[in-house]
Amino acid sequence: MSLDHFDRRIIAALQEDARMTVAQIAERVSLSATPVSRRLKKLEEDGVIAGYSPRLDARKLGFPLDAYITINLQAHSDEIIDRFENEIKGNPYVIACHAVTGEMDYLLHVLARDIEHLSQITLKTLVRIPGVRDVKSIVVLEDIKKSPAIPVQ
Template sequence: MSLDPFDRKIIAALQDDARMTVADIAERVSLSATPVSRRLKKLEEEGVIAGYAPLLDAKKLGFPLDAYLTINLQAHSDDIIDRFENAIQANPYVIACHAVTGEMDYLLHVTARDMEHLSQITLKTLVRIPGVRDVKSIVVLESIKKSRAVPIE
């Protein structure tokens, strides 16, 4: 889908505040509410806007520890990959999982209450998934930049 300047301004406005009303977006992008509403519907139907969700503060919800874990599998058979990915989907503490290139097979973003909790997640859950060969962890000391916004060029 090709985006014109108005579509880009609408998306930028929503990335700033997804709770913005159609009227507020219209004022910000210099269109009336009706075309903004039509454009929003089209962006949603095309999947450019995949949904709306609140940005939660994990620390205030009791999960101040962020960690990234790299995982290697013993083999790349369909059975091992399916078992691993199903286990990851079911784990609420894994907030993102990416199949990656390089030395490791997967990169996980994990949230935890503290180091002991991270240890439990790692040693009692992740390393016990059949087919996992090794797990390495990187604990986040401080987040310098954290954004879910996509560049709108």
Template structure:
């Protein structure tokens, strides 16, 4: 999809504040509200904008720990992959999972209440998924940068 300067401006404004009123977005990009509404609808319909969600603070919800878990499968057969991906999709403490290159097969981002909870998630859940060979955890000590915004060249 080809984005013009107005589309990029709209995206930049909504990434800054997805609850920004259309009139305010329109003012920022120097268009009237009606074409901005149409452009937002088109960006949503074409999948550029996939949705809107609040950005939550896990610590304020009782999740004091964040970890990245590296996982290897025993074998890369369809059954193992499907079973693993379903177990990951069903786990509420897994907030992201990526198939990766290198020594490990998956990089999983997990939130937990504390170290004991992380141990339960890792040893009693992730490691017990049929087809998982090994698991390595990396606990986050401090987050330096975390941003979901995608660079939009204007």
């Protein structure tokens, strides 16, 4: 898909504040409201804009502990992979799960209330998923950069 200068500026504006009105976006990108509205509709239809949601502060919602967990499976059979992925999809504390290359099979992003809660998530759920061989945790000490924005240059 090819995005022109105006599409990119519209996307950048929405990434700053998805609650902007069409009129506000139009003013920001130097177009009138009608073409901005048409472009937004096209970006949504094409799946470039997949939805609108608020950015929440996990700390203020009671989840100050941010961790990454790597998982290695015992084997790569369809049954083990399907069981693992279904368990992860059902775990509300796992906010992202990626199948990765390298020494580990999966990288999980987990939110927890505290270290004891992370321990429960790890020892009571993740290591007990049939087919899981290795689990390693990395606790985030400080966010240096945390941006939900995707580069649109």
